[in-house]
Amino acid sequence: xxxxxxxxxxxxxxxxxxxxxxxxxxxxxxxxxxxxxxxxxxxxxxxxxxxxxxxxxxxxxxxxxxxxxxxxxxxxxxxxxxxxxxxxxxxxxxxxxxxxxxxxxxxxxxxxxxxxxxxxxxxxxxxxxxxxxxxxxxxxxxxxxxxxxxxxxxxxxxxxxxxxxxxxxxxxxxxxxxxxxxxxxxxxxxxxxxxxxxxxxxxxxxxxxxxxxxxxxxxxxxxxxxxxxxxxxxxxxxxxxxxxxxxxxxxxxxxxxxxxxxxxxxxxxxxxxxxxxxxxxxxxxxxxxxxxxxxxxxxxxxxxxxxxxxxxxxxxxxxxxxxxxxxxxxxxxxxxxxxxxxxxxxxxxxxxxxxxxxxxxxxxxxxxxxxxxxxxxxxxxxxxxxxxxxxxxxxxxxxxxxxxxxxxxxxxxxxxxxxxxxxxxxxxxxxxxxxxxxxxxxxxxxxxxxxxxxxxxxxxxxxxxxxxxxxxxxxxxxxxxxxxxxxxxxxxxxxxxxxxxxxxxxxxxxxxxxxxxxxxxxxxxxxxxxxxxxxxxxxxxxxxxxxxxxxxxxxxxxxxxxxxxxxxxxxxxxxxx
Numbered sequence: 001x002x003x004x005x006x007x008x009x010x011x012x013x014x015x016x017x018x019x020x021x022x023x024x025x026x027x028x029x030x031x032x033x034x035x036x037x038x039x040x041x042x043x044x045x046x047x048x049x050x051x052x053x054x055x056x057x058x059x060x061x062x063x064x065x066x067x068x069x070x071x072x073x074x075x076x077x078x079x080x081x082x083x084x085x086x087x088x089x090x091x092x093x094x095x096x097x098x099x100x101x102x103x104x105x106x107x108x109x110x111x112x113x114x115x116x117x118x119x120x121x122x123x124x125x126x127x128x129x130x131x132x133x134x135x136x137x138x139x140x141x142x143x144x145x146x147x148x149x150x151x152x153x154x155x156x157x158x159x160x161x162x163x164x165x166x167x168x169x170x171x172x173x174x175x176x177x178x179x180x181x182x183x184x185x186x187x188x189x190x191x192x193x194x195x196x197x198x199x200x201x202x203x204x205x206x207x208x209x210x211x212x213x214x215x216x217x218x219x220x221x222x223x224x225x226x227x228x229x230x231x232x233x234x235x236x237x238x239x240x241x242x243x244x245x246x247x248x249x250x251x252x253x254x255x256x257x258x259x260x261x262x263x264x265x266x267x268x269x270x271x272x273x274x275x276x277x278x279x280x281x282x283x284x285x286x287x288x289x290x291x292x293x294x295x296x297x298x299x300x301x302x303x304x305x306x307x308x309x310x311x312x313x314x315x316x317x318x319x320x321x322x323x324x325x326x327x328x329x330x331x332x333x334x335x336x337x338x339x340x341x342x343x344x345x346x347x348x349x350x351x352x353x354x355x356x357x358x359x360x361x362x363x364x365x366x367x368x369x370x371x372x373x374x375x376x377x378x379x380x381x382x383x384x385x386x387x388x389x390x391x392x393x394x395x396x397x398x399x400x401x402x403x404x405x406x407x408x409x410x411x412x413x414x415x416x417x418x419x420x421x422x423x424x425x426x427x428x429x430x431x432x433x434x435x436x437x438x439x440x441x442x443x444x445x446x447x448x449x450x451x452x453x454x455x456x457x458x459x460x461x462x463x464x465x466x467x468x469x470x471x472x473x474x475x476x477x478x479x480x481x482x483x484x485x486x487x488x489x490x491x492x493x494x495x496x497x498x499x500x501x502x503x504x505x506x507x508x509x510x511x512x513x514x515x516x517x518x519x520x521x522x523x524x525x526x527x528x529x530x531x532x533x534x535x536x537x538x539x540x541x542x543x544x545x546x547x548x549x550x551x552x553x554x555x556x557x558x559x560x561x562x563x564x565x566x567x568x569x570x571x572x573x574x575x576x577x
Contacts, residue, residue: 033048034046034047034048034086035047035048035053035055037055037141037226037227038226039222039223039226040077040222040223041076041077041078041079041080041083042079042080042081042082042083043081043082043083044058044083044085045082045083045084045085045086046085046086046133047085047086048137049137049167050171051136051137051171051174052134052135052136052137052167052170052171053134053135053136053137053139054085054086054132054133054134054167055085055132055133055134055227056085056086056087056088056089056130056132056162057085057087057088057089057090057130057131057132057162058083058085058130058131058132058133058219059076059080059083059127059129059130059131060073060075060076060129060130060131060185060215060216060218060219061073061074061075061076061129061212061215062074062075062076062129063126063127063129064126064127064129064188064192064208065126065127065314066310066311067310069126069192069309069310069317070191070192070195070200070203070205070208070306070309070310071203071205071208071310072204072205072208072211073129073208073211073212073215075215075218088122088123088162089123089128089130089132089160089161089162089186090122090123090124090125090127090128090130090186091122091123091124091125091128091160091161091162091163091186092124092125092126092128092129092160092186092187092188092189092192092193093124093125093126093128093188093189093190093192093314093318093321094122094124094157094158094159094160094189094190095157095158095189095190095191095321095322095326095337096157096158096326096328097322097326097328097329122160122162126192126314128160128186128188129186129187129188129212129215129216130161130186131161131183131184131185131186131216131219131220132161132162132166132183132184132186133181133182133183133224133227133229134165134166134167134170134181134182134183135170135181135182135227135228135229136170136174136179139179139181139227139228140228141225141226141227141228142225142228143228143229144225144228144229144230144233145179145180145181145228145229145230146180146181146229146230146233146234146235146513146514147180147181147182147183147220147224147229147230147231147233147234147235147513148166148169148180148181148182148183148235148237148509148513149183149184149185149216149217149220149234149235149236149237149265150164150166150182150183150184150185150237150238150242151185151187151213151236151237151238151242151243151245151246151249152164152184152238152239152241152242153238153239153240153241153242153243153272153273153486154189154240154241154242154327155240155241155327155333155335155338156189156190156193156194156209156241156244156335156337156338156339157189157190157326157327157335157336157337158189158190158327159189159241159242160186161184161185161186162184164184164489164493166182166184167182168494168495169182169493169495169506170182172495172503172506172510173506173510173513174525176506176507176510176524177524177525177526178507178510178511178513178514178523178524178525179524179525180229180510180513180514181224181227181228181229183216183220183224183229185212185213185216185217186212186216187209187210187212187213187216187245188208188209188212189209189337190321190322190337191293191317191321191322191337192208192321193207193208193209193212193337194206194207194208194209194337194338194339194340195208195289195290195293195321195337196281196282196283196285196286196287196289196290196337196340197281197282197286197287197289197290197291198281198282198287198290199290199305199306200281200282200290200306201280201281201282201342201343203306204344205306206281206340206342206344206345206346207248207281207339207340207342207345207346209245209339210245210248210249210252210339210345210346211345213245213249214249214252214264217234217236217249217259217264217265218259218264220234220264221234221259221260221262221264231262232262232266233266233513233514234264234265234266234267235265235266235267235268235269235512235513235516236249236265236267236268236269237268237269237270237271237509238269238270238271238273239271239272239273239486239488239489239493240271240272240273240485240486241273242271242273243269243270243271243272243273243274243366244270244273244274244275244276244339244350245273245339246268246269246270246273247268247270247273247274247275247350247354247359247454248339248346248350249264249265250268250359250360250362251346251350251353251354251358251359251360252345252346253344253345253347254347254353254358254359255357255358255359255360255361256360257360263360265360265362266362266363266516267362267363267364267512267513267516268362268363268364268365268366269364269365269366269509269512270364270365270366270367271366271367271368271488271492272367272368272369272372272447272485272486272488273447274350274366274447274450274451274454275350275351275354275450275453275454276338276339276350276446276450276577277349277350277351277450277572277573277575277576277577278338278339278340278341278349278350278576278577279340279341279349279399279400279576279577280340280341280342280343281340281341281342283340283399284399285399285577286340289324289336289337292323292324293309293320293321293323293324294308294309294320296319296320296323297309297312297316297317297320298316298320299312324336327376328379329379330379330380331396332376332377332379332380332396332442333376333442333446334396334397334577335577338577349576351453351454351457351572351573354454354457354458354461355457355460355461356461357461357462359458359461361458361461361462361465362465362516363465363466363467363512363516363517364458364465364466364467364468365467365468365469365470365508365509365512365518366451366454366455366467366468366469366470367451367469367470367471367472367545368443368447368448368451368470368471368472369447369471369472369475369483369484369485369486369487369488370421370422370423370471370472370473370476370482370483371421371422371423371439371443371481371482371483371484371485372421372442372443372444372446372447372448372484372485373421373438373439373440373441373442373443373444373446373447373485374421374422374439374443374480374481374482374484374485375481375484375485375486376439376442376443376446376485377435377438377439377442378431378435380392380438381432381435383434383438384432384433384434385433385434386410386415388434389410389434389437389438389441390403390406390407390410392438393406393409393410393441394406397445397575397577398574398575398576398577400574400576401571401574401575402574405571405574405575408567408571409441409445409564409567409568409571409575410441412561412563412564412567413437413440413441413564414437415434415437417430417436419436419437419440420435420436420437420439420440421436421439421440421443421482422436422439422476422478422480422481422482422483423440423482424476425477425482428479429479429480429482431480443485444561444564444565444568445568445575447485448471449561449564449565449568450568451469452558452565453565453568453569453572455467455469455538456540456569459538459539459540466516466517466537467537467538468512468518468535468536468537468538468545468546469538469545469546469558470535470545470546470547470548471545471546471547471548471556471558472487472488472491472501472547472548473547473548473549474487474491474497474499474501474548474549474550475487475491475550476549491505492505492506492509497550499550499551500549500550500551500552500553501548501549501550501551501553504533504548504553505548507521508535510524518535519534519535533546533553536555538558542557543557543558543559544556544557544558545557545558
């Protein structure tokens with residue numbers, strides 16, 4: 001079973017993270033004159049493609065190195081003269097595997113990531129705070145196209161902007177009569193962006209990755225008009241940790257999204273992620289992570305350990321930072337690095353902020369893959385009984401919950417194989433005893449049922465702000481994984497499977513970018529993106545969501561596993577990670 005789990009995880013998760021999008025949509029036309037855009041800092045020279053133009057790696061902040069490592073981003077205002085934005089944007093340092101792990105997969109990943117070839121291919125560098133812009137060919141300043149601002153996922157531990165080439169999305173939107181400008185922001189991940197600990201909190205340097213994202217949004221407000229975009233029509237979109245980041249951008253500074261007197265965005269799309277109930281930056285688990293990194297780095301005896309970390313050679317700090325459990329490990333989505341309340345940017349846990357209405361209430365699309373938990377349940381082959389499952393959750397996830405509260409949560413999930421995830425797969429796909437039960441629980445507690453709790457809180461706080469929700473089931477029948485977490489990247493973002501679902505979702509999203517309503521096909525160059533089905537808004541009476549299959553769309557009442565949802569909502573204060 002271990003071989004099967006390792007093979008599937010390597011193919012599905014790592015392969016997804018390390019491969020680039022298909023070549024044809026991003027093919028460069030060498031003979032076409034290179035597009036140039038003038039902004040305050042200088043001239044940005046991009047590259048022409050088949051029917052789009054790309055400007056990659058435009059810096060928006062000073063390099064966070066030396067004294068700026070583990071510090072909030074500092075806006076760059078210095079002139080760069082002429083900036084060549086035709087290459088690949090530098091990626092921030094990555095945390096794909098625990099450097100101390102004895103697991104074979106983790107060792108393989110760590111070896112690959114630390115090869116010179118991998119580092120060079122991704123241009124991995126601490127100097128990585130940059131923006132990519134992709135627009136329809138021929139777009140010019142003053143065209144005022146809507147803007148889709150992408151925030152990548154990766155468990156706040158991995159991911160980079162150049163992994164997500166928005167060229168195919170822009171091309172498809174053009175074909176549908178809804179041209180827009182695509183923007184992707186790079187932000188710091190792992191310890192570089194989300195280091196916890198009281199030292200970090202006292203220094204005012206928590207949640208740096210979110211501050212990077214916010215500065216990227218501010219860059220868009222200042223500069224996107226020069227690229228032909230409309231700074232007043234920005235929609236933010238993310239997947240997984242990117243979707244969680246979308247919510248956190250909505251709730252940052254208790255919902256203050258104004259910059260120079262105007263809101264930074266007007267709509268939000270969240271694929272597989274919403275609220276993550278979390279303890280503060282200086283909680284015991286956070287402090288344990290910080291102390292482990294300090295000890296591993298050799299800074300344990302320093303008078304100022306945080307300053308010591310800043311002054312370490314890059315390789316030394318990276319190795320220490322990546323010595324704690326990674327997402328590709330037994331601890332799974334009980335992440336070492338994640339956003340935590342800091343009292344300033346994130347003033348409280350996400351669940352409390354939405355309940356109190358302390359967020360920017362903009363129209364939202366939010367949904368999940370049907371089998372969110374399967375990928376994250378491949379490594380726990382010894383969690384085979386109810387008691388072991390309870391111990392696992394208390395030991396790795398919910399440190400503030402009582403044994404009785406965890407027992408109550410587990411009791412919501414039947415041990416019957418047929419009840420687990422991949423859902424609807426009967427007696428199949430149980431790769432170790434308890435796999436499907438754990439997959440169902442982790443998928444719900446981190447993504448699917450937390451989404452429903454989030455929507456109910458949001459509608460109670462702002463009943464007049466529309467929400468559209470979905471469940472994706474287009475990969476049903478996939479062995480072991482089902483419609484797994486991240487499969488929407490292949491289906492929706494890259495369009496590798498250009499079937500009914502991918503076309504339908506992209507059209508819905510394009511309509512939303514234009515009109516803040518997935519059903520409104522007005523505007524643009526035509527109404528080609530009109531969709532056959534109506535996507536109902538989610539309300540507490542009908543609870544209707546749209547269900548995406550590979551050959552059709554359906555509708556579903558969002559009340560499945562309602563008992564578990566009610567238990568999560570009733571005990572959410574104890575279920576903080």
